[in-house]
Amino acid sequence: MQKASFPNKLSRRRALGLIAVTAGGSALVPVQLFAQQASPTSDTALLMPEAGVCSITPETTEGPYYFDPELERSEITEGREGVKLTVRLQIVDEACNPIEGARVDLWHCDATGHYSGYPGQGDGRDVDTTGQKFLRGWQRADKTGIVSFETIYPGWYRGRTTHIHFKAFPREGSEMTGQMFFPDDVSEHIFSTRTPYNQRGGQRDTMNANDGILRRAGSGTQSAVREAASAYEALMIIAVKRAG
Template structure:
């Protein structure tokens, strides 16, 4: 059921090919200068495609605290890069609360979600906070609709709900207030993430990926009135073509419930730029 009949039928996102490569354990250790060392918890590493002249962005799953030994990778290391998709717009909306349209002030309804990011530079022994890193988030609303986009039969051109940009503070932190996303045909529930290091007002490095959600939590949230009018989603994580490219490492660890809302913290170790 289309909750926006005046906009016409909804259409699936026409994503591109996956970005980045999953590295073997030996290859990852070699590139990170840890030949002969060990990884914590059998973690999977990946490197995004590097910008011209720049080093790769490193990824690791399942680590939330710094290691005790130099031969282990720190817990702040980022996860796999994924496709940007067609709905990114350079809005540069510097704000924490990304729910409203900036022109009308009307917020998109949905289960509240607070996303906290901690961005660091990774060394062999620690995670050093990175200030002034630009983080962009964009997502669909409870009905699966993106702002500032034109699809067959409907348009939200000129609107900017559920989009926001922030710069990390001196502690490398940034926090966003949004809603739990809805779904659209052919994709698992997700939020898009772009992280850029800045130099003289221009991007000097970039990491782009997508954040995913635990299936049981999504099932509970999508029973809520605003979400349920769309019907049952047709693509779960395991069936999503982009989730298969390391998406299990991008699943948010959520605290809260579908009544009060959720909070999640996501660490990003960025050695680009």
């Protein structure tokens, strides 16, 4: 993959096209501009919101596969095979101010549609991953409100479109649960051309348009994924209530 080149300042249309959208699929901050800042010695690109009003990210179901692995880490693959993916999330409050120290938990299925830590998975309900902790972890947000996870592109399983789960804890005793979604064309390309995605049996039966959880959360607009130097990158801004 060729490294993408991005300007230091983004137009409103360009910025909203690059950031991942909320769980409901609508752009998180429809009236706001975003400036992209990158360290001159790093390929890491950060999304820094300017002052404004951020719509609270809608919550979605936690699902049956959450548990706290008690692992504070950024690299969560544990050797699971798949296309490399960097997930970068920025936690902000209603005024778009970054929330330093917010905890973010992330978890998702592997390339074959299996989560760690649970029995009775797979098309035959015969896959047991009890005791395993792959593709799970948590981090604290830095001073810009950003956490970054190194993982793999999630696969699919029956009844759900491609997604990643997260929990954000802006402060002690407060949490929100959400999901981020991926463009079907990107998913289909990866699933049909890359190993081990293209080696699994069965037929994918759910796309973004007919995923019940995504539909209930809001519109069917997809999140954005881009190609970086050596991996795909997914960005999302999560707006939560800082207090109350």
